[in-house]
Amino acid sequence: MSSGPVKYVRYLLFAAVGLALFFFVSRSAIPFPENIGSKLNPVSHKETHSTSSQGKAATSAEFTNGTWGSGDRVNATFVTLARNSDIWDLAKSIRSVEDRFNRDYHYDWVFLNDKEFDDNFKKITTALVSGTTHYGVIPKEHWSYPEWIDQDKAKKVREDMGQRKIIYGDSESYRHMCRYESGFFFRHPLMLNYEFYWRVEPSIELFCDISFDPFRFMKEKNKKYSFVLSLYEYFDTIPTLWDSVTKFMGNHPEHIAEGNSIDFLSDDGGTTYNKCHFWSNFEIGSLEWLRSKEYLDYFESLDRDGGFFYERWGDAPVHSIAAGLLLKKEQIHFFNEIAYYHIPFTHCPTGEQLRLDLKCHCDPNENFDWKGYSCTSRFFQINDMKKPAGYENES
Numbered sequence: 001m002s003s004g005p006v007k008y009v010r011y012l013l014f015a016a017v018g019l020a021l022f023f024f025v026s027r028s029a030i031p032f033p034e035n036i037g038s039k040l041n042p043v044s045h046k047e048t049h050s051t052s053s054q055g056k057a058a059t060s061a062e063f064t065n066g067t068w069g070s071g072d073r074v075n076a077t078f079v080t081l082a083r084n085s086d087i088w089d090l091a092k093s094i095r096s097v098e099d100r101f102n103r104d105y106h107y108d109w110v111f112l113n114d115k116e117f118d119d120n121f122k123k124i125t126t127a128l129v130s131g132t133t134h135y136g137v138i139p140k141e142h143w144s145y146p147e148w149i150d151q152d153k154a155k156k157v158r159e160d161m162g163q164r165k166i167i168y169g170d171s172e173s174y175r176h177m178c179r180y181e182s183g184f185f186f187r188h189p190l191m192l193n194y195e196f197y198w199r200v201e202p203s204i205e206l207f208c209d210i211s212f213d214p215f216r217f218m219k220e221k222n223k224k225y226s227f228v229l230s231l232y233e234y235f236d237t238i239p240t241l242w243d244s245v246t247k248f249m250g251n252h253p254e255h256i257a258e259g260n261s262i263d264f265l266s267d268d269g270g271t272t273y274n275k276c277h278f279w280s281n282f283e284i285g286s287l288e289w290l291r292s293k294e295y296l297d298y299f300e301s302l303d304r305d306g307g308f309f310y311e312r313w314g315d316a317p318v319h320s321i322a323a324g325l326l327l328k329k330e331q332i333h334f335f336n337e338i339a340y341y342h343i344p345f346t347h348c349p350t351g352e353q354l355r356l357d358l359k360c361h362c363d364p365n366e367n368f369d370w371k372g373y374s375c376t377s378r379f380f381q382i383n384d385m386k387k388p389a390g391y392e393n394e395s
C-alpha cells in the first residue's frame with residue numbers, strides 16, 4: 001500500500017484517465033440474448049422532480065426521528081476483510097463506526113483474513129468493538145486459483161497491466177481479494193448465521209450520527225443491497241465482463257428480475273455496459289440474497305470465464321451488476337443519511353437541516369453524488385426519485 005499523498009495523486013490520475021477512457025474508449029458489444037425478452041427493454045424516464053415510490057418509501061424525517069431505531073436488533077454483523085498490517089487503518093474505521101452508530105446497538109463484527117490474525121490485531125479490535133468479535137481464516141480453496149485457470153496466462157496479464165500502470169494491475173493478492181469479496185465472504189462459516197452484513201474497510205470515515213438502524217430499515221423495507229457512492233469503472237480492468245454477463249443472461253433468463261435496474265447499468269437496454277457501479281467498499285446487504293441460487297449461478301458463471309485473473313474484475317462491478325439484474329429496482333437503496341469517506345471520494349448528505357440534525361462534520365462541497373463522474377443521478381433518474389433539495393449547489 002502506498003502512503004497518503006502519493007496514493008491521493010495516484011487516485012487523481014486514475015480518475016482523470018478513467019474519465020477520458022469513459023468518453024473515448026469504444027465499448028464491447030456482443031449479440032444480445034433474445035430469450036431475456038422484455039425484461040431488459042429500456043424505459044424512458046422523466047427528469048427527476050416527481051415524488052417517487054423510493055422517495056416516498058423513506059423520508060429524511062424517518063432517519064432523524066428514530067422510526068428505524070426502535071425495536072429488536074436484526075440478525076446482522078459488520079464484516080471486514082483485512083491483513084494484520086491493516087490494524088491501525090482499521091482501528092480508525094472501527095472507532096468511527098462505533099462512535100457514530102454501533103455504541104448504541106452492539107452489533108457483532110466478523111474479521112476475515114487469508115492468514116491467521118495475530119494477538120495484537122485481536123486485542124485491539126476486541127477492545128474497540130462494542131459487540132462480539134469473531135476472527136476467521138479463509139479456506140485455501142477460496143483464496144487460490146481454480147483448476148481451470150491457466151496461471152502462466154494470468155501472470156503475463158499481471159506483467160502487462162503492471163507495465164500499463166493499471167491500478168493494482170500487477171497484483172496477485174488484489175485479484176484473490178476481489179474474487180473472495182465477489183463470491184465467498186458470505187459463505188464463510190462465521191457468516192452463515194447472519195441475515196445482513198455491513199462491509200467496513202480500513203481508513204474509512206463516517207461523518208454524521210446514524211440515528212436509526214440501517215439493518216432494521218433494510219429488513220423491514222425488504223431491501224437487499226444498498227450504497228452511498230457510485231461511479232464509473234476503469235474500463236481496462238473489465239474489458240470482457242459484460243460479455244460474460246451477457247452469456248449468463250442467455251443461459252439463465254429465469255434469474256433476471258422483472259423490474260430490474262438495467263437502465264442503471266446500460267444506456268442501450270443491455271447491449272453494452274456503461275460501467276456504472278456502486279462503490280462496494282461500503283455495502284449493507286442481504287447475505288441470504290448473496291447465498292441465493294440466482295447469485296451463486298451468476299458468480300459461478302463469471303468465475304468460469306476467468307476474468308478475475310485474466311483481467312482484473314473488481315467486486316464492485318460484479319456485485320453491482322448482480323444487484324442491477326437479479327433484484328427488483330426497489331430492492332436497492334441509496335442511503336443519503338450515511339455520510340462516508342473512502343479515499344478519494346466523499347458522500348456528504350445533501351440537505352443542510354439533515355446535516356445539522358445528524359451532527360455532520362463533512363464539507364458539502366466535497367459531496368461526490370451530483371458531480372460528473374458519479375452515477376448517483378442516474379440511479380435517481382431510473383427510479384423516478386426526487387433529488388434532495390440543494391443538490392444543484394453541489395454539482
Ligand SMILES: Nc1nc2c(ncn2[C@@H]2O[C@H](COP(=O)(O)OP(=O)(O)OP(=O)(O)O)[C@@H](O)[C@H]2O)c(=O)[nH]1
Nearest residue numbers: 081082083086112113114115173174177201202281
Ligand atoms: N486478508 C487480506 N485482506 C486484504 C488483502 N488485500 C486487500 N485486503 C482487504 O480487502 C479490502 C479491500 O482492499 P483495499 O486495499 O482497501 O482495496 P481498495 O479499496 O480497492 O484500494 P485502497 O484505495 O488501497 O483502499 C480491505 O478491507 C483490505 O484490508 C490481502 O491480501 N489479504
Ligand SMILES: [Mg+2]
Nearest residue numbers: 201202281342
Ligand atoms: Mg479500500
